[in-house]
Amino acid sequence: AQKTVLITGCSSGIGLALAIKLARDKQKRFKVYATMRNLSKKEKLEKAASNTLGKTLEIKQLDVCDEESIKTCVSNISERRIDILVSNAGMGLIGPIECQTIDEMKTVMDTNFFGLVRLLKEILPDMKKRKSGHIVIISSVMGLQGILFNDVYAASKFAVEGFCESLAIQALQFKLRLSLIEPGPVITEFEKKVYEDGMKMDLSAADEETAHMFTDVYLKNYNQIFQSLGQSAEEVAEVFTVKIILAENPPFRHQTNTLYTPVTTLKYADPNGNLPIDSFYKMVFHHDRIFHASLNFFKLLRWSSRKNIAST
Numbered sequence: 272a273q274k275t276v277l278i279t280g281c282s283s284g285i286g287l288a289l290a291i292k293l294a295r296d297k298q299k300r301f302k303v304y305a306t307m308r309n310l311s312k313k314e315k316l317e318k319a320a321s322n323t324l325g326k327t328l329e330i331k332q333l334d335v336c337d338e339e340s341i342k343t344c345v346s347n348i349s350e351r352r353i354d355i356l357v358s359n360a361g362m363g364l365i366g367p368i369e370c371q372t373i374d375e376m377k378t379v380m381d382t383n384f385f386g387l388v389r390l391l392k393e394i395l396p397d398m399k400k401r402k403s404g405h406i407v408i409i410s411s412v413m414g415l416q417g418i419l420f421n422d423v424y425a426a427s428k429f430a431v432e433g434f435c436e437s438l439a440i441q442a443l444q445f446k447l448r449l450s451l452i453e454p455g456p457v458i459t460e461f462e463k464k465v466y467e468d469g470m471k472m473d474l475s476a477a478d479e480e481t482a483h484m485f486t487d488v489y490l491k492n493y494n495q496i497f498q499s500l501g502q503s504a505e506e507v508a509e510v511f512t513v514k515i516i517l518a519e520n521p522p523f524r525h526q527t528n529t530l531y532t533p534v535t536t537l538k539y540a541d542p543n544g545n546l547p548i549d550s551f552y553k554m555v556f557h558h559d560r561i562f563h564a565s566l567n568f569f570k571l572l573r574w575s576s577r578k579n580i581a582s583t
């Protein structure tokens with residue numbers, strides 16, 4: 272039977288790419304409810320969906336920060352049946368914390384963490400009753416490891432990871448599956464918006480050294496990191512998320528970017544936690560040349576892995 276998939280945050284990026292990929296499935300295995308906060312942004316999705324629109328893909332309004340909009344959306348789905356929930360909506364925030372307001376930070380937590388909680392409060396009871404369902408959450412490598420000037424964003428993804436790790440134990444009893452997808456850098460609107468906001472940031476509340484660290488070290492290297500390590504939304508959605516959704520026994524955690532795994536591995540290599548922190552510190556502040564050499568190394572790896580894929 273056709274599986275019902277509800278995806279949040281489909282006006283752009285990974286959500287849009289995944290919605291299209293599933294809706295275009297040749298065997299028509301999915302009925303996709305591609306949701307977005309603001310329906311006035313549906314044009315890009317509509318265009319990409321073309322003849323799947325109204326057939327295997329429907330566009331619906333859903334704001335993960337608004338309980339009523341979640342309720343309305345779910346209640347309008349036949350028998351409230353959602354076989355696969357993809358919690359994708361999210362936002363970033365970079366910069367020194369002394370230059371961010373508590374309200375800005377709360378919006379990040381409200382979207383990235385409470386957004387998921389709200390969805391599950393509405394959808395989980397139905398899944399439990401049916402004893403079937405798969406919850407796929409787009410987390411991040413920053414749900415495993417903090418990164419300079421991403422303090423609040425990393426905290427929001429850590430919250431997601433802790434929440435899901437706890438819930439996964441209960442889910443087993445109800446035969447439900449939970450999967451955390453952990454991408455490294457992905458080239459989407461997200462990264463552009465975060466960078467532009469960073470460039471516009473009022474740094475007057477920060478001391479000179481911190482302001483310099485942010486603009487001349489962090490922001491200066493930001494684009495380089497995405498260029499050398501970044502995946503496309505289609506890569507994350509098509510190759511990995513689809514694999515997870517279709518897997519018989521999907522893993523609880525899945526990192527999408529093999530170039531990034533050496534970085535996350537540092538965390539598990541040292542139970543004291545110093546290794547990743549020291550390595551990031553040295554990379555960013557003391558060994559600029561090593562940092563650039565690693566980026567070039569990543570570029571080379573990426574080029575050779577693409578070449579290998581192309582020749583197989």
Ligand code: NAD
Binds near residue numbers: 360
């Ligand atoms: P994106 O900005 O293109 O997509 C995020 C989507 O979420 C947007 O369409 C946005 O409108 C939507 N959204 C924001 N607030 C919402 C709300 N209240 N209700 C409903 N929708 C809302 O960026 P993306 O890279 O495709 O991000 C998708 C997910 O991937 C996010 O959870 C993000 O944290 C995660 N992620 C991104 C990267 C990256 O580098 N881009 C890396 C790791 C993880």
